[in-house]
Amino acid sequence: MNPCPPNPSPEHIASCEECSVAAVVAPWMKRFASLNERQHILPHPSIVWLKAQVLRSSSEAARASRPMTYVQFFAYGLVASGWAALLTWKWEAIQELLRPFNATNIASGSFSVSSVPMFGALMLLATVTVTLALHTILAEE
Amino acid sequence: MLAPGLTLPAPLPAIDSPAGGAPRRLDEVRFEALYRRTASALWSYLYRMTGDAAAADDLMQKAFFRLLRANPVLASDEHARRWIFKTATNLAFDYFRETKRERGHVVDMKEALSSESRELRHDMMRTFAELKPRDRALLWLAHVEEEDHDSIGEALGVKSGSVRVLLFRARKKLAELLTKKGLAP
Numbered sequence: 001m002n003p004c005p006p007n008p009s010p011e012h013i014a015s016c017e018e019c020s021v022a023a024v025v026a027p028w029m030k031r032f033a034s035l036n037e038r039q040h041i042l043p044h045p046s047i048v049w050l051k052a053q054v055l056r057s058s059s060e061a062a063r064a065s066r067p068m069t070y071v072q073f074f075a076y077g078l079v080a081s082g083w084a085a086l087l088t089w090k091w092e093a094i095q096e097l098l099r100p101f102n103a104t105n106i107a108s109g110s111f112s113v114s115s116v117p118m119f120g121a122l123m124l125l126a127t128v129t130v131t132l133a134l135h136t137i138l139a140e141e
Numbered sequence: 142m143l144a145p146g147l148t149l150p151a152p153l154p155a156i157d158s159p160a161g162g163a164p165r166r167l168d169e170v171r172f173e174a175l176y177r178r179t180a181s182a183l184w185s186y187l188y189r190m191t192g193d194a195a196a197a198d199d200l201m202q203k204a205f206f207r208l209l210r211a212n213p214v215l216a217s218d219e220h221a222r223r224w225i226f227k228t229a230t231n232l233a234f235d236y237f238r239e240t241k242r243e244r245g246h247v248v249d250m251k252e253a254l255s256s257e258s259r260e261l262r263h264d265m266m267r268t269f270a271e272l273k274p275r276d277r278a279l280l281w282l283a284h285v286e287e288e289d290h291d292s293i294g295e296a297l298g299v300k301s302g303s304v305r306v307l308l309f310r311a312r313k314k315l316a317e318l319l320t321k322k323g324l325a326p
Contacts, residue, residue, distance in 0.1 A: 018309050024316040024325050029284035032265045033185070040194060042184055045176035048202055049169055052209035059210075 075132050082125050093118050175221050190233045190277050192270045204229040227296045230278055237274050276311035
């Protein structure tokens with residue numbers, strides 16, 4: 001397309017499709033732009049400034065706590081896989097460990113732990129799970 | 142000439158860096174000045190783009206939030222204006238993508254206009270809303286903001302050489318719509 005003059009003559013407009021289309025659209029656009037909308041009140045600049053500062057500090061806080069969030073997710077994965085591994089591979093040992101904990105033995109107080117390492121692993125995993133749950137709840141609050 | 146007793150308000154500080162000085166970042170005073178100069182035009186642009194006053198409010202504020210978060214080095218008022226219009230255009234396109242609502246959506250503002258004015262506005266808004274978002278942006282920036290092809294290209298993320306062709310197509314579409322509706326002069 002060849003460049004059109006900035007103020008085309010009526011003859012040019014009649015012979016140039018680009019200018020004739022612009023001549024149709026331009027007055028309509030001006031009228032469209034001049035529609036009264038003055039009654040719409042824009043927020044005060046100081047409010048926008050303040051909101052931006054608040055948003056900025058909250059996004060900075062989120063950025064600062066991001067590593068902690070990653071650690072937390074890693075811990076969830078670790079605990080879940082710990083339980084899954086323990087229950088899958090040591091299910092029989094766990095059953096054996098829990099067998100003495102029946103009502104009769106508890107009532108008479110005559111139960112003993114058959115496997116101390118297994119009992120220790122169970123207690124450790126349970127403690128980590130509870131700690132993680134408490135940390136999540138308290139962090140959210 | 143001002144009437145007796147009337148005084149002009151104090152001029153707002155411009156972003157333009159002093160002669161030979163380095164470009165400046167925005168502080169609150171400069172932000173306020175920029176906001177007062179551009180917010181109204183930006184809101185009108187976003188309102189005509191989206192057809193929704195609430196969406197225009199939201200997008201305009203987001204554009205200013207982005208400006209303050211990015212805190213770019215702005216060489217002049219013109220640079221700041223280009224930056225904010227480009228950001229607002231991107232936000233408007235994101236809005237269309239998220240809402241999957243590109244055409245034919247016009248939410249009337251609740252205001253005390255005569256029914257004739259309201260009808261005229263509604264007809265014009267609906268006609269404009271029938272265009273694609275990019276065509277709306279092109280036409281508004283070219284005819285109302287009177288931006289040159291470089292600025293329009295920058296705002297829309299297209300080469301300035303393509304703007305002329307795209308603008309011609311957008312004008313043609315609008316002219317066809319106006320002719321079809323009997324609104325062409």
